[in-house]
Amino acid sequence: MDQLLPPEIVEASQTFPAALAACGDLDALLRLKGAFVGREASHATRLMELLKTAPKEQKRELGAAVNGLKQQWEEGLKARQAELEAAKRKLGALAAAWDPALPPPQPPRGALHPLNRLMDRLVDVFRPMGFHVEEGPEVETEAHNFDGLNIPEDHPAKASSDTFYLAAHPELLLRTHTSPVQVRTLLRVAPDLAARGGIRFLAPGRVYRKDEIDPTHSPMFHQVEGMLVGHGIGMQHLKGTLEYALRALFGPDTEIRLRPSYFPFVEPGCEVDVSCPLCGAKGCRVCKGSGWVEILGAGLIHPNVLAYAGIDPGEWSGWAFGMGVERMAMMLSQTPDLRLFFENDQRFLKAMGGLD
Amino acid sequence: MWIERKVLAQEILAAAALDTRQLCEVLAALGFPVDGVATLEGTEALDVDITANRGDAMSHRxxxxxxxxxxxxxxAPIPTGTVSEGEALLPVRLEAEACPIYATAxxxxxxxxxxxxxQSFLRALEASPKRLPAVDASNELLLRYGHPTHAFDAxxxxxxxxxxWAKAGETLVTLDGVIRNLTKLDLVIADEAGPIALAGVMGGDSTKVTEATRRxxxxxxWFEPKVVRATARRHGLHTDASHRFGRGADPAMARVARDLLVARLQAWCQAKLIGAWTAGAVPAPAAPVNLDLPLLARVAGEAVPLEAAREALVRLGCAVSAAGDRLCIAPPTWRHDLAIAEDLAEEVLRLRGYEHIPSVLPPMEGPPEHLAPAYLLRQRVARRLAQLGFHxxxxxxxxxxxADALFAAPDNPAAGRTLANPLGYEYSVLRASLLPSLKATAEQNLRQGSRQVQLFELAPxxxxxxxxxxxxxxxxxxxxGVLGGEDYLSPARAVLEADLAGLARDLDIPGLPVIHRLADGLFGFxxxxxxxxxxxxxxxxxxxPFSRFPSVERDLSLLVDLSQSYAALHQAMTAALPAESLLELRxxxxxxxxxxxxGQQAWLLRMRFQAERTLVGDEVDGWVSAALAAAESLGAKLRA
Known part of the structure; x- marks a missing residue:
């Protein structure tokens, strides 16, 4: 039978399966298809010409052989095409696939300064109790910073070793606490205090004292002042407010403790401790084993402070507190060095600040 | 102040029964927190924090x-001897009201x-003994009873x-060997040759007790606290004596301390008393203070029975009489801090313990106030910047x-913003601009290896x-620094001025602020x-209302000179386009x-049109041609 076919076609037919397997892509397969079953100058067209010219008695046998070969080639090509197409689809799918483990583009993420975050949080905590924010200048007069706060004229804090003064304006200084905001606010609201129904506010801000820069001191730091004036205000209201606020800050199980202390602008005065928020009052390095951490100073507003602002201390009374923001931030974060808060290393800010 | 436990127990026996922790807790509850405990000279001592108003507590007694x-x-009773006073051996004249009593011997x-x-007690309290009985006894009395005394070489x-009062021009060499130039505001002890001591502060060198002293x-x-404080401050001379007189010593202790000093010298070195006498008298006590029960109840947060309040004040040494719901209180001679009703209310609370104060939320008496717009704006700006990646x-x-001069306006001289007593030259001017500080901080971050630095500050x-x-x-x-390049989708590029301009626009800053080039690749505004x-x-x-009809977008690629102003081109093209249909040209x-x-660059300009109808192509083509003509009038060419 093979003797009826040209030897090169017989040979090609024998190498066809290997050639088919060698086609790595659809282009190569198309070329192979052209060579075997193409409409022009292919093995198949040659066979058809051969069949046309074959003697009549061979036609039947030759026809069967030719059809057999053509069918074999076409089926082979079709199967290989399907194989190659499937492989291509698979690659396409892989190329389009997303590996969720690859680091994605990161939307920008900055940070509020941790000290500002803490002050903002305090404002948030006091807002529901009707406190708003009052602010005042950092360059202050002696009257607002000292005199209006019942601080005696010869108080050591007034010395130039403790307080920064302006060279060209000896009567001006950098406020040493946020308490002058008390004086300014009371002076402003005194005329219509009754119509307002008293006043309650927070005064967060920057303050200055002449301290050398070291791990626990800074010539500039932050305080949050709180003040409330109303009728019949006593220590119980100070305790109630601080208990609410400090529980909101440190957790519902927080306990607070008032200890007698002295500040010229309050009477009675007290220091306020909270049960150590880091160890749950079990005793740790931060609370020095005592279970308590000192958090702020407070007291009932001294009658002289109210009177200075033109408010009758016989009718009105109130409380005030002052809190060191850095101290609280260091305690909560266990940051070992105060200077980190003013170095502004982005790594520190990112880690400590966040967005809120 | 260091308080030695052994000596404390001699003053109050009950203290011996308390362990250190209990003692510290009681003291803290009284307003005297203990900052530390140390073993000194084989005995335990507490470092007690005493507030400035409590000069009376600055001793073991x-x-x-x-x-x-x-x-x-x-x-424990004070073991005063039996010194009987007699005639003055030499005249002691009190010429200033600031010294009402002067007991001597x-x-x-x-x-x-x-x-x-x-000696061991003095060493434990960091007061080095001099081994001279007159000096050591005076120091011991001060630490034990809180009353400063002095011994002169008679x-x-x-x-x-x-x-x-000192006379202008007078001088005194104090015990520390320093020549003090005195003023009319300095109270002194003087003999007929001149000052021999700064009253209540320090003795003089010429009359000091030495090994050779025989008499x-x-x-x-007792000296007026204000006067002693002023002198101590004026001469920068803060001594144990000036601390106690400056915070108010007990005038009734003047004679007692003299007697105790005499008794010690008699016991320690067989001293012979030649004579003892007192000039002046204990000053009249301040007027009694009234404490009304309603005020006490208001401060305490609950009613305090009159008897309980009276009893507490008596325990503190007050003389108390009661009339109705009012207590009339004469504070003891050692308490100079009890001047108003609130002071006495605090004393009652302090003895009851602050732990008994109830906890009550203050009632609202009026509507809460709003947060000020300026405060809200600041919060909003800070949050937006943080969202945008800024720290x-x-x-x-x-x-x-x-640093200040880098960005200060010419009409803002530093002299008006300079501190009189700065921490140092580098901290001496209140800044006219935040940029010098931010520049330094940014450069520090870049040096520390940050690829990108994004900082902001809100401050005066x-x-x-x-x-x-x-x-x-x-x-x-x-x-x-460098933007992007940290993931497979964001190409890296340097931060440019334009990024700052975009930021300013995002923050709704009106106009374009000056973008400063602070350093290579570092910009700020x-x-x-x-x-x-x-x-x-x-x-x-x-x-x-906005149109629901589709908008049409057209791009024009223009070749323009490198010197072409975008604002001018934008303006010319906008003018050529129908304002009511032009949404945007950018x-x-x-x-x-x-x-x-x-010398040329290509700008791709995009126009978006929209109207209250469907726009047809021919119409839009006409507009685009007009815009192109306007651009060409400025020298722009359509890029092929």
Whole structure:
């Protein structure tokens, strides 16, 4: 039978399966298809010409052989095409696939300064109790910073070793606490205090004292002042407010403790401790084993402070507190060095600040 | 102040029964927190924190008095000897009201030194013993009873002793060997030759007690606190004596301390009392203070029975009488801090314990106030910047004059913003701009290896005015380094001025602030917060209708000179387009490449049109042609 076919076609037919397997892509397969079953100058067209010219008695046998070969080639090509197409689809799918483990583009993420975050949080905590924010200048007069706060004229804090003064304006200084905001606010609201129904506010801000820069001191730091004036205000209201606020800050199980202390602008005065928020009052390095951490100073507003602002201390009374923001931030974060808060290393800010 | 437990227990026996922790807790509850506990000279001592108003507590006796009142336990009696006063051996004249009483004595010293127990006590309290009985006894009395005394070498005193104001030009060499130039505001002890001691502060060198001293003149007086404070401050001379007189000593202790001093010298060195006498008298006590029960109840948060309040005040040494619901209180001679009703209410609370104060939320008496728009604006700006990747910094408000000069306006001289007593030259000027601080911080971050630095600060800057520095709340932002390049989708590129301009626009800063090039690849701007639009009162803005017809977008690629002003081109093209249909005209690409004609660049301008109808192509084509013609009139060419 093979003797009826040209030897090169017989040979090609024998190498066809290997050639088919060698086609790595659809282009190569198309070329192979052209060579075997193409409409022009292919093995198949040659066979058809051969069949046309074959003697009549061979036609039947030759026809069967030719059809057999053509069918074999076409089926082979079709199967290989399907194989190659499937492989291509698979690659396409892989190329389009997303590996969720690859680091994605990161939307920008900055940070509020941790000290500002803490002050903002305090404002948030006091807002529901009707406190708003009052602010005042950092360059202050002696009257607002000292005199209006019942601080005696010869108080050591007034010395130039403790307080920064302006060279060209000896009567001006950098406020040493946020308490002058008390004086300014009371002076402003005194005329219509009754119509307002008293006043309650927070005064967060920057303050200055002449301290050398070291791990626990800074010539500039932050305080949050709180003040409330109303009728019949006593220590119980100070305790109630601080208990609410400090529980909101440190957790519902927080306990607070008032200890007698002295500040010229309050009477009675007290220091306020909270049960150590880091160890749950079990005793740790931060609370020095005592279970308590000192958090702020407070007291009932001294009658002289109210009177200075033109408010009758016989009718009105109130409380005030002052809190060191850095101290609280260091305690909560266990940051070992105060200077980190003013170095502004982005790594520190990112880690400590966040967005809120 | 260090309080030695053994000596404390001699003043109040009950203290011996408390362990250290209990003792510390009682003291803290009384307002005297213990900062530390140490073993000194083989005995335990507590470092007790005593507030400035409690000069009376600055001694073992003072602390014992507080414990006795709190624990309802008796104090040990003060072992005064039996010194009987007689005629003055030399005149002692009190010429200033600031010294109402001056108890004194003259003794002839014998052989003997300070007992070891007393030396050890002094060492434990960091007061080095001198082994001279007159000096050591005075120091011991001060630490134990809180009353400063002084011993003069009686043979060095010339003539009468006077307590008077110094005369201008007088000098005194104090015990520390320093020559003090005195003023008319200094109270001195003087003999007929001149001052021999700064009253209540320090003795003089010429009359000091030495090994050679045979006769001593003792001083146990009381000086006005204000006067002693002023002298101590004026001469920078803060001594144990000035601390106690300055905070108010007990005038009734003047004679007692003199007697105790005499008794010690008699016991320690067989001193012979030649004579003792007192000039002046204990000053009249301050007027009694009334405490009304309603005020006490208001402060305490609950009604306090009259009897309980009276009893507490009596325990503190007050003389108390009651009438109706009012207590009339004469404070003891050692308490100078009890001047108003609130002071006494505090004393009642303190003895009851602050732990008994109830916890009550204060009732609202009026509507709460809103947060100020300026405060809200600042919060909004800070949050927006943080969302955009910026880190908020907090830097010092004072900087060096050189740093300040970099960005200070010419009409803002540093002289008006300079501190009289700065921490150092580099912290001496209240800054006119936040940029010097942010520049330094940004450069520090870049040096530390940050690829990108994004910082902002919200803080006041200062402007010199005749009335002093005026504060302006200011926002500054700096941005530098490399953007992107940290993931497979974001190509890396340097931060550019344009990024800062985009940031300023995002923050609604009106106009374009000056973008400063602070260093290579580091830019910043600064704007006063007042310049920013205030947050709108409306929760959401008024509705403005918008077209629901499709918008049409057309791009024009133009070749323009490198010197072409975008604003001019934008304006010319906008003018050529129908305002009612033009939504937007913006440059969406700038292409600069050597393949373009030299001196030229390509701008891709995108126009978006929309109207209250469907726009047809011909109409839009006409507009685009008009815009192109306008651009061409400025020299632009359509890029092929």
């Amino acid at each position: 003072g602390i014992a008095r507080e414990l006795a009142a709190k624990l309802k336990q008796p104090l 003259v003794l002839e010293l014998g052989e003997g030194v300070t007992p070891e127990a007393t 043979d060095a005193i010339r003539g009468a002793v006077t307590v008077r 001593v003149l003792l001083e146990s007086a 908020q910094t907090v830097t010092y408000g004072f900087i060096s004059p050189e 800057t200062y402007r010199s005015t005749p009335a002093g520095p005026r504060e302006h709340l200011t926002l500054a932002a700096v941005w530098g 600064e704007v006063e917060l007042d310049a920013l639009p205030r947050p709108q009162d409306r929760i959401i803005p008024v509705f403005r 440059c969406v690409d700038v292409f600069r490449h050597k393949s373009l004609p030299e």
